[in-house]
Amino acid sequence: MGTTLIVGAGAAGLAAAIFSKAGRTLVLEQLSQPARKLLATGGGRCNVTHSATIDELMATFGKRNRFVEPALSQFTPEDICELLSQNGVQTIVEEDGCIFPESGKATDIVGALYSAAEKNASFVYDCEVTELLVEDNHVVGVKTASGKVFNADKVIFCTGGKCRRALGSTGAAYEMLSKHGIKITPLMPALAPIFIKEKWLAELSGISCPNALLSAKGVEPLSGAILFTHTGVSGPAALAYSGQIASRFAKSKEPYILKLSYIADMLLQDWIDLFDSWRRPYGTSQVNNLLSKYLPKALAKALCKQAGLESDTIVAHFNRGMTERLAELCCGTKLTITGLGDWESAMVTHGGVSIKELDPFTLESKTIKGLYITGELVDVDAPCGGYNITWALASGKLAAEQ
Template sequence: MTDIVVVGGGAAGLMAAGQAASFGKSVAVLERNDRLGRKLLITGKGRCNVTNNSGLTELIASVPRNGKFLYSAFSSFSAQDAMEFFEENGLPLKTERGNRVFPQSDRAVDVADCLTRFAKAQGVRFVTGRADRLLTEGGRVCGVGYDKTQQLHCDSVILATGGMSYPRTGSTGDGYRLAQTVGHTVAPPTASLVPIVVKEPWCRDMQGLSLKNVTLTVTEAESGKQVFSQMGEMLFTHFGVSGPLVLSASAHMRGIHPGKYRLTIDLKPALSGEQLDARLLRDIRANANKDFVNILRGLLPTKMLGTAAKLSGIPFETKGNQITREMRARLCALLKGMTMTAEGFRPVDEAIITSGGVNVAEVSPKTMESKILPGLFFAGELLDVDAYTGGYNLQIAWSTGYLAGLNA
């Protein structure tokens, strides 16, 4: 008999288990993988963006889906609390652009190892197996069944199984199914922080091209309303676009369907339209006898030359001294606004996180306990909350994991 069973040995589960055990409770973590924190290892390109060094207001504002539900969790275990926790447990941190917090080592494995050490130091034991049912008795939870025939009996269960993104790390929706078996409703999981499929075929011509220091803007095609605009890095792929900027943008593109959103890239955000025109004029005059497509070499990556020339409508072989003011204006407009049509998102198993999950109206925001089944708690991505990129989603894991562990 164990006091508490935590299902899932990821970010939220390890935090919940360690915190619960620190109060003297006997805690077992049931994890299907042989490696704890597997999804942590691939976050932040292997660096792990631990949190965002922000206050309560900004944290909640960065969670577009059910952010207010997290008020108590963020208040109980803030970003500053998370930073202090890792520092005190032997993981030095650093804050970078956009208040993003990383381990000084730039190694995600160090974050996973730090959490594992913390949990083990509190006496948490680990059981390898895949949870397949919740055990109940007298109207409350009393254990977890796993691997079809095995059982762990306990007083409380914390579900921290993650969503459905990156299923190779173990996030295959088990927690949704377990929650539904005891009466919880689950908002259908959809992709969030995910690459975007684009209609225009010329994206494929630039497959593998990475752009840095460009501005990506997303607008609703029908209303013209801007929903996202940010400078950073992005990547062209065989299906459309990906990279940090695109993943961030996807979290703002709610209810996506073909043609709903336009993506516009400003390839030269440091220059105004007038400054860019002056730059073009200098380049054209300096290369008066060269073909237009070669004049572009001073402005764009080689892999983009053909596409940009085609989209400008200026024949490749046009000499610099043949380029008219009207041609130059078209080229300026293209460089300041290369536009694509979003067709949809890539599959949920390619998403960094899942939008959707256990209905938060059925969970106490002050304790993370189920309002339907006493003794059952939730933490992390399994809940119907998701945030923008920048460390906010991991902060949700730390805060909800802390609160669930504390109250379980």
């Protein structure tokens, strides 16, 4: 039973530390505290996992579904909640299946994982690993920025991806590993907001629509929750869609348009029928007040304004032209995309260590014995919903138990 080094004390690194079977386990973390990124997750609440079945979980990883199966099936969402509970943190399942700490505090998740990890591993902070040391295709240790060498017969890389430098993700590990011939697939920021040209949208900052539909030329529409920001659109569906439209947007020679429908199931005719149904009973009511029974008030007002209505236009004065313009806006506001979020606004890294480099049953490198790679550093990512942290925790555990 030799020494295991875990590089990085994020989600994957803490799980690896908890489940390490080595005689001596050392966690080397470049920042001065563990899991800075986890503290920022879920808006400070940490959507730690999801109540989905294993098949549903796997499906969220797209073509990587088979690769993630061994890790996810050995550390299920129930197991994650059980581990947290054993360490004093109860969880709640929200309506959409997302699981959060009952306290609503990401600090509690980090506290629970860290206190479990501390029992099994020692932590070294302000310790940036800069080099992986390999002899005869077997890891022998790592070198740090201060020049210190740590020897080990097993090294688990848990350094995360490339987005949000301040939270510890510099992307330096990709270079460290590729120097040893490990293949890295192209890296792209994912789960990033969509920036929009139209200035009137900024007034809606903070407003969300739980069941919107996003569509853009050449890309399958996607429904889900969106959130307006002062620069454009965010929220789970927009974050996921930005990844799907990225290459089309980059190649488009014309302005690339995002169409927003605020209630996914309502088509143009449904809105026209709704507005027509107001004519008899609500002749003296203001259109924007009636619309705000279906959409957030500020959005209803803004759409009425965009459709050319006055703020006090009543149904009796709501003519055919206005009706059609407002219906078109409700199910297809056209917005000009000016950009997609970069590394500093994205939530995860798309791309990374090629899954072909790793044995999915152990997460050991196929070419360097004793080297294990986990979490966001691997070319594995999923939409919002707690899936990315689930993968980080499950992959850290799988690698540690070998």
